Amino acid sequence: EAQVTQNPRYLITVTGKKLTVTCSQNMNHEYMSWYRQDPGLGLRQIYYSMNVEVTDKGDVPEGYKVSRKEKRNFPLILESPSPNQTSLYFCASSLRAGGYNEQFFGPGTRLTVL
Amino acid sequence: AQSVSQHNHHVILSEAASLELGCNYSYGGTVNLFWYVQYPGQHLQLLLKYFSGDPLVKGIKGFEAEFIKSKFSFNLRKPSVQWSDTAEYFCAVNAGNKIIFGKGTRLHILP
Numbered sequence: 001e002a003q004v005t006q007n008p009r010y011l012i013t014v015t016g017k018k019l020t021v022t023c024s025q026n027m028n029h030e031y032m033s034w035y036r037q038d039p040g041l042g043l044r045q046i047y048y049s050m051n052v053e054v055t056d057k058g059d060v061p062e063g064y065k066v067s068r069k070e071k072r073n074f075p076l077i078l079e080s081p082s083p084n085q086t087s088l089y090f091c092a093s094s095l096r097a098g099g100y101n102e103q104f105f106g107p108g109t110r111l112t113v114l
Numbered sequence: 115a116q117s118v119s120q121h122n123h124h125v126i127l128s129e130a131a132s133l134e135l136g137c138n139y140s141y142g143g144t145v146n147l148f149w150y151v152q153y154p155g156q157h158l159q160l161l162l163k164y165f166s167g168d169p170l171v172k173g174i175k176g177f178e179a180e181f182i183k184s185k186f187s188f189n190l191r192k193p194s195v196q197w198s199d200t201a202e203y204f205c206a207v208n209a210g211n212k213i214i215f216g217k218g219t220r221l222h223i224l225p
Contacts, residue, residue, distance in 0.1 A: 033213065035215075040123075040217060041217060042120075042204060042215045042216055042217035042218045043158075043204065043206075043215040043218075044215070045212060045213055045214075045215075048211065048212065048213075050211060056211065058212060059212070059214075090157065090158065092158075097208075097210075097211045098146070098208045098209075098210055098211055099144075099146055099165065099208060100146050100163060100165035100166075100208075101208070102148060102160045102163055103148075103150075103158070103160075103206075103213065105150075105157040105158040105159070106157060107156075107157045108157055
C-alpha cells in the first residue's frame with residue numbers, strides 16, 4: 001500500500017531533550033516536507049527536500065533540523081525542544097516539487113513539550 | 115508576498131444546504147491550486163486540484179471548485195452537504211518549490 005508513515009504518533013517530552021520524528025514514504029517520491037499544524041494558523045511548512053541531499057527552509061524552520069540521506073526517509077530533528085514547539089506535525093511527499101503534484105500526508109505526530 | 119487567505123474560519127450548516135468556501139491567493143508565478151480535507155482524527159487528503167485548462171474542476175465526494183484568475187480566487191463548492199462532510203478544509207498553492215496553505219475552514223454539518 002502506498003503510504004507515508006511517521007513515528008512516533010504521540011510524544012511527550014521535556015524542554016531541551018533532543019528528539020527525532022521519523023518519516024518514510026514508499027512511493028519513490030522526490031519531494032518531501034514537514035509541516036506543523038496549530039489552531040488558527042493552519043499548516044505551515046517547516047522544511048522541504050527536493051531530492052536526496054537537497055533540503056531547504058520553509059516558512060518556520062527555527063528550532064528544527066532535517067536530513068535526506070535516502071530518498072524514502074526524511075526525519076525531523078528537534079535538537080533542544082521548547083514548549084512553543086508543542087504542535088501536530090505532518091510529513092508529506094509528492095512525486096516532484098511544485099506544479100500539479102499533490103501532497104500525500106502521513107498520519108501526524110502529536111508532540112507535547114513540557 | 116505569497117499567501118493564501120480563507121475567509122471563513124468556522125462554518126455551520128444543516129444537511130442538504132449548499133456550501134461555498136472562499137479562498138484567495140497571492141502568487142506571481144504559474145498557479146497550481148489545491149483543496150485538501152482533514153476529517154476528524156485523520157490526516158489531510160486531496161479533494162481536488164487545478165493546474166490548467168477548464169477553470170471548473172470536480173473532485174471527490176461531489177465537491178467542485180472554480181478558478182477565477184481575475185479575482186485570484188479558487189472557491190470550493192458543494193450543492194448539498196452531508197453530515198459526513200464535517201471536517202477542516204484547506205486551500206493551498208504550489209509556490210515554486212514551497213507550498214503555502216491557508217489557515218483552514220472548520221465545517222460543521224448539523225444532522
